[in-house]
Amino acid sequence: xxxxxxxxxxxxxxxxxxxxxxxxxxxxxxxxxxxxxxxxxxxxxxxxxxxxxxxxxxxxxxxxxxxxxxxxxxxxxxxxxxxxxxxxxxxxxxxxxxxxxxxxxxxxxxxxxxxxxxxxxxxxxxxxxxxxxxxxxxxxxxxxxxxxxxxxxxxxxxxxxxxxxxxxxxxxxxxxxxxxxxxxxxxxxxxxxxxxxxxxxxxxxxxxxxxxxxxxxxxxxxxxxxxxxxxxxxxxxxxxxxxxxxxxxxxxxxxxxxxxxxxxxxxxxxxxxxxxxxxxxxxxxxxxxxxxxxxxxxxxxxxxxxxxxxxxxxxxxxxxxxxxxxxxxxxxxxxxxxxxxxxxxxxxxxxxxxxxxxxxxxxxxxxxxxxxxxxxxxxxxxxxxxxxxxxxxxxxxxxxxxxxxxxxxxxxxxxxxxxxxxx
Amino acid sequence: xxxxxxxxxxxxxxxxxxxxxxxxxxxxxxxxxxxxxxxxxxxxxxxxxxxxxxxxxxxxxxxxxxxxxxxxxxxxxxxxxxxxxxxxxxxxxxxxxxxxxxxxxxxxxxxxxxxxxxxxxxxxxxxxxxxxxxxxxxxxxxxxxxxxxxxxxxxxxxxxxxxxxxxxxxxxxxxxxxxxxxxxxxxxxxxxxxxxxxxxxxxxxxxxxxxxxxxxxxxxxxxxxxxxxxxxxxxxxxxxxxxxxxxxxxxxxxxxxxxxxxxxxxxxxxxxxxxxxxxxxxxxxxxxxxxxxxxxxxxxxxxxxxxxxxxxxxxxxxxxxxxxxxxxxxxxxxxxxxxxxxxxxxxxxxxxxxxxxxxxxxxxxxxxxxxxxxxxxxxxxxxxxxxxxxxxxxxxxxxxxxxxxxxxxxxxxxxxxxxxxxxxxxxxxxxxxxxxxxxxxxxxxxxxxxxxxxxxxxxxxxxxxxxxxxxxxxxxxxxxxxxxxxxxxxxxxxxxxxxxxxxxxxxxxxxxxxxxxxxxxxxxxxxxxxxxxxxxxxx
Numbered sequence: 001x002x003x004x005x006x007x008x009x010x011x012x013x014x015x016x017x018x019x020x021x022x023x024x025x026x027x028x029x030x031x032x033x034x035x036x037x038x039x040x041x042x043x044x045x046x047x048x049x050x051x052x053x054x055x056x057x058x059x060x061x062x063x064x065x066x067x068x069x070x071x072x073x074x075x076x077x078x079x080x081x082x083x084x085x086x087x088x089x090x091x092x093x094x095x096x097x098x099x100x101x102x103x104x105x106x107x108x109x110x111x112x113x114x115x116x117x118x119x120x121x122x123x124x125x126x127x128x129x130x131x132x133x134x135x136x137x138x139x140x141x142x143x144x145x146x147x148x149x150x151x152x153x154x155x156x157x158x159x160x161x162x163x164x165x166x167x168x169x170x171x172x173x174x175x176x177x178x179x180x181x182x183x184x185x186x187x188x189x190x191x192x193x194x195x196x197x198x199x200x201x202x203x204x205x206x207x208x209x210x211x212x213x214x215x216x217x218x219x220x221x222x223x224x225x226x227x228x229x230x231x232x233x234x235x236x237x238x239x240x241x242x243x244x245x246x247x248x249x250x251x252x253x254x255x256x257x258x259x260x261x262x263x264x265x266x267x268x269x270x271x272x273x274x275x276x277x278x279x280x281x282x283x284x285x286x287x288x289x290x291x292x293x294x295x296x297x298x299x300x301x302x303x304x305x306x307x308x309x310x311x312x313x314x315x316x317x318x319x320x321x322x323x324x325x326x327x328x329x330x331x332x333x334x335x336x337x338x339x340x341x342x343x344x345x346x347x348x349x350x351x352x353x354x355x356x357x358x359x360x361x362x363x364x365x366x367x368x369x370x371x372x373x374x375x376x377x378x379x380x381x382x383x384x385x386x387x388x389x390x391x392x393x394x395x396x397x398x399x400x401x402x403x404x405x406x407x408x409x410x411x412x413x414x415x416x417x418x419x420x421x422x423x
Numbered sequence: 424x425x426x427x428x429x430x431x432x433x434x435x436x437x438x439x440x441x442x443x444x445x446x447x448x449x450x451x452x453x454x455x456x457x458x459x460x461x462x463x464x465x466x467x468x469x470x471x472x473x474x475x476x477x478x479x480x481x482x483x484x485x486x487x488x489x490x491x492x493x494x495x496x497x498x499x500x501x502x503x504x505x506x507x508x509x510x511x512x513x514x515x516x517x518x519x520x521x522x523x524x525x526x527x528x529x530x531x532x533x534x535x536x537x538x539x540x541x542x543x544x545x546x547x548x549x550x551x552x553x554x555x556x557x558x559x560x561x562x563x564x565x566x567x568x569x570x571x572x573x574x575x576x577x578x579x580x581x582x583x584x585x586x587x588x589x590x591x592x593x594x595x596x597x598x599x600x601x602x603x604x605x606x607x608x609x610x611x612x613x614x615x616x617x618x619x620x621x622x623x624x625x626x627x628x629x630x631x632x633x634x635x636x637x638x639x640x641x642x643x644x645x646x647x648x649x650x651x652x653x654x655x656x657x658x659x660x661x662x663x664x665x666x667x668x669x670x671x672x673x674x675x676x677x678x679x680x681x682x683x684x685x686x687x688x689x690x691x692x693x694x695x696x697x698x699x700x701x702x703x704x705x706x707x708x709x710x711x712x713x714x715x716x717x718x719x720x721x722x723x724x725x726x727x728x729x730x731x732x733x734x735x736x737x738x739x740x741x742x743x744x745x746x747x748x749x750x751x752x753x754x755x756x757x758x759x760x761x762x763x764x765x766x767x768x769x770x771x772x773x774x775x776x777x778x779x780x781x782x783x784x785x786x787x788x789x790x791x792x793x794x795x796x797x798x799x800x801x802x803x804x805x806x807x808x809x810x811x812x813x814x815x816x817x818x819x820x821x822x823x824x825x826x827x828x829x830x831x832x833x834x835x836x837x838x839x840x841x842x843x844x845x846x847x848x849x850x851x852x853x854x855x856x857x858x859x860x861x862x863x864x865x866x867x868x869x870x871x872x873x874x875x876x877x878x879x880x881x882x883x884x885x886x887x888x889x890x891x892x893x894x895x896x897x898x899x900x901x902x903x904x905x906x907x908x909x910x911x912x913x914x915x916x917x918x919x920x921x922x923x924x925x926x927x928x929x930x931x932x933x934x935x936x937x938x939x940x941x942x943x944x945x946x947x948x949x950x951x952x953x954x955x956x957x958x959x960x961x962x
Binding site: 276278279281282283284285286289290292293296297300301303 | 445446448449452453455456457460461464465467468469932936937940
């Protein structure tokens with residue numbers, strides 16, 4: 001089922017053409033989209049990146065002024081490009097390339113077939129799957145991905161590294177896996193929670209490759225050390241580059257402590273505008289622990305399907321992290337088609353897709369009512385982000401149920417296609 | 424499905440060991456997050472920091488158990504007498520004084536001083552032998568005994584601008600060794616007692632306020648005290664004085680206020696320098712009209728003068744239009760308004776009298792200046808009456824006692840009164856803070872509060888010591904710092920945030936979010952524990 005080169009080239013060319021055409025045909029669109037709260041959060045906005053770039057190229061600390069909250073290493077990278085406000089073509093090209101690279105990684109994941117059949121688990125429906133071309137097309141032509149690309153949100157880069165880490169774990173390429181997962185964690189911090197399930201995935205693929213299981217403890221220790229080493233190097237390089245460690249507070253500190261309450265599609269901002277000051281720290285801790293607590297539980301429970309765990313976690317990130325955007329949902333929604341074999345077992349597909357569609361249309365409308373028309377208030381937008389999160393949580397929960405049901409079918413084939421009840 | 428409906432209720436097959444342990448591991452992983460990360464986060468983020476406060480000390484000060492302020496006034500007596508005679512005279516006078524005393528905290532100590540006092544004051548022989556060696560700082564009053572041949576004797580005269588009481592006597596009035604009292608000793612004792620009468624009353628009223636001792640004061644004295652108290656500003660380390668010239672026309676448009684202030688106001692401000700600091704600004708306001716609520720001045724044929732009604736005096740200052748801002752800079756503002764009436768309405772007085780100035784309690788003073796010549800500039804000489812009135816008004820606005828006639832004596836009285844009242848006020852503030860600390864265990868208390876409290880206590884101790892040693896100026900300085908620090912500690916802003924947040928509200932904060940999360944966690948854990956116990960029993 002592997003994607004042949006001609007098809008792939010055609011698909012990628014079409015995707016690149018669509019993006020570049022949109023960039024060229026609607027020159028106002030990138031800036032318009034970059035200003036949308038649904039696409040640009042304080043930690044991923046391209047406008048803030050430009051502000052940081054301006055300060056950086058004028059030899060001022062980019063974190064002065066408290067606008068820029070992104071990783072310091074993005075600055076030298078983007079300062080190589082011509083100024084995006086006058087010559088946007090190069091930047092557009094970079095973001096198009098990022099999407100194509102992500103699609104390439106996604107194709108690798110799909111080709112590996114780890115979604116339905118891992119070392120320890122073979123789904124009874126593993127024949128039921130979409131072609132790689134369809135999955136890649138689902139990613140490349142997904143309106144959410146397109147919008148993210150047009151808004152030039154740096155979440156695209158995080159997504160690229162997450163997808164690459166998954167792909168490399170599926171292929172058993174350990175060094176590139178470490179680099180990719182470290183880069184993703186370095187850029188956005190929360191992807192580090194993907195490390196345990198992806199490590200399990202890597203362990204499985206290494207075992208298959210070597211035809212013998214390596215020592216699990218030593219394996220974990222080596223890769224954890226590797227992760228610490230790579231992340232540490234990235235941080236030290238950043239510190240050297242920006243001249244001080246203040247970037248830690250401005251980047252990870254902002255993600256941890258949520259000082260910027262700009263609205264976004266997540267659940268945190270509204271909650272923390274209403275929070276009593278004295279309980280703010282406590283609930284920040286609770287919210288972060290809530291996000292983190294899924295990783296060990298899911299990894300242990302679905303030990304046999306690590307790719308599914310990683311996918312579910314990206315879905316949870318899209319709902320429960322402090323600054324989620326549509327880009328995070330785009331990543332999750334592009335990974336879900338890998339699990340075509342679970343679709344027959346899912347029960348609320350209509351409800352979930354309806355909720356997501358409903359929210360994607362009404363969200364911008366309600367935001368407009370609140371901020372521009374003044375005929376609504378913050379509750380309008382917050383209500384719609386609740387619906388959005390509800391839609392995503394239904395998909396997450398439903399797919400989890402389907403995965404467990406699928407597992408049961410393998411364990412007890414006689415129960416296949418029968419109604420089950422939780423006891 | 425269809426087939427299962429017909430079959431009998433089938434028991435599900437027992438769980439495999441593997442899936443059982445898997446489930447336990449999952450539940451344990453969630454609980455591990457709660458226990459090893461959640462609880463420390465909860466503890467760390469909701470802990471209320473409460474700095475240790477010396478509560479017992481604070482309460483003891485508030486109850487007046489630590490310090491009973493005493494006011495030992497050292498009075499130096501200069502007499503052209505032999506040491507033995509002088510000693511006897513002092514002894515006899517002291518005894519009479521002690522007999523007269525009705526307020527034990529206020530003590531007058533007589534000491535013999537050599538005629539040229541400052542030169543060798545350190546070699547004093549004091550009456551009771553316990554006086555401080557250095558009398559220069561602490562001498563409250565010098566009594567000069569001057570022998571005369573003529574006139575009524577004994578008689579006394581108080582120097583208005585120095586703390587000196589001259590007593591004129593005849594040589595025959597010196598008490599003999601045998602007699603215990605003589606007209607001279609009785610006279611001096613009564614004079615001194617009388618001199619400090621008002622101070623005693625005011626200090627003892629402070630005492631009774633603080634310790635709620637009922638002292639029998641004469642009603643008219645109480646009334647006067649009350650009047651003085653309502654007039655005077657609350658004590659502040661810095662006052663701002665605003666001198667304003669108002670005129671309903673375009674003239675006078677300038678006044679020689681700077682030289683006038685320098686010449687007539689600076690001396691009194693300098694004598695107050697030990698008590699408070701002053702900042703001054705001045706302004707001129709032309710075309711300043713009366714407020715519409717008061718009646719326009721009327722011409723009185725009898726006195727050939729324009730008059731305003733007595734009832735309108737309170738509304739004379741047009742607060743809405745005249746630029747008299749309530750407070751500029753630090754400290755309260757004392758306003759002095761000089762009103763120069765229109766030429767056609769001059770002279771202007773308050774009806775029924777020829778009064779042209781009045782005092783507005785806790786605000787300032789007003790004077791109508793009926794100038795002889797209507798020129799555009801008020802000269803320094805023209806301002807002399809105004810300056811005299813304003814300095815008198817300033818004295819009573821600052822709470823300066825009316826008697827005795829000597830200004831230094833009155834100022835030192837004021838020093839003692841302020842030191843004492845600040846001491847009491849700081850003590851009671853600290854007591855209140857201690858109460859708040861004990862009654863509200865949920866409010867955070869930052870370290871700055873503890874620091875201020877300790878500083879305040881240290882200065883209170885020094886105040887008390889200074890008072891005991893008779894160094895009243897030091898006492899005032901220390902009491903001022905103590906009171907400032909106590910207020911700072913009490914009104915610390917970060918403490919009040921939690922005051923209106925009772926513990927019950929925490930349930931409302933925690934439950935809505937943590938409840939739904941906690942219920943499945945706890946139920947799952949309970950179920951596992953139950954199953955575990957059952958398995959153990961079954962074995």
